[in-house]
Amino acid sequence: MNKTKSIVVAALIIGLGVSACNSGNMRRNPGKTYAPDMTYSRAYDAYTDNPNFSDKQTSRLPVAGTIAQGHELPDHLVEGDTNAYKTFTTHLRFNEAELEEGKRLFDIYCGICHGQKLDGNGPLYNDGNGKFAAAPANFKDGKYLNMPVGQMYAAIKFGKNMMGSHAAQLDIKQRWQVIAYIKKFQSENGGAPFTFGTAELMASTTAATTTTDTAAADKAK
Ligand code: HEC
Structure with missing residues (x-):
């Protein structure tokens, strides 16, 4: 009895081994597709012909008036409209950490x-x-030193002579973040007072200025 049992077990083990090695006959056909929309993309692959457009292009610019993720802030600045450069600005205000990111x-x-x-x-x-x-x-x-922020923004967005556009590297918030960092630096180096800070930051900036003023006044005495 015991002998029969061990023969059966041995046969099973050998059988398993043989079937494991027999991968050459593995069935590779995926079988029936129950949800073709999930198996086969309905979107056109990039660089393939697209019959929905007269130029047959699949890779296209975004539809006019739509806004890409990360660019949800308004920016209607048009290249060459230098009058607009001078007044263009943002409502964004940054705290200390965000200015650090601007520096980075x-x-x-x-x-x-x-x-x-x-x-x-x-x-x-x-x-x-x-x-x-x-x-x-x-x-x-x-x-x-006191260049309008809109003009700085235009330089980042469109480039300026030998400086290329940096619109692809920085999204709209990041562009302002960099400008805020420059303006903060300039305000500390003889430029106009810094106005891009959050209420919290501005309070500390004003306090710092007042302290300096008092120190200067003390010196003057
Ligand atoms: C490859 C070198 C290079 C890089 C990188 C570069 N710039 Fe410039 N930038 C220049 C040059 C050169 C000028 C002077 C252009 C001129 O007036 O002819 C300039 C000018 C500017 C001006 C003045 C624009 C004006 O209207 O006169 C600003 C503001 C500015 N850059 C900001 C930036 C910021 C912000 C970045 C980073 C996002 C940056 N630049 C990256 C080379 C560069």
């Missing part, structure tokens, strides 16, 4: 030319000895 973005995308010290002398320019021939704006300089 500036250092990544702008610092290489404009310098992490915002002096227009990043490694790519390097006093004219770098790879980039055109002198980037020096944000500590008179001409740029």
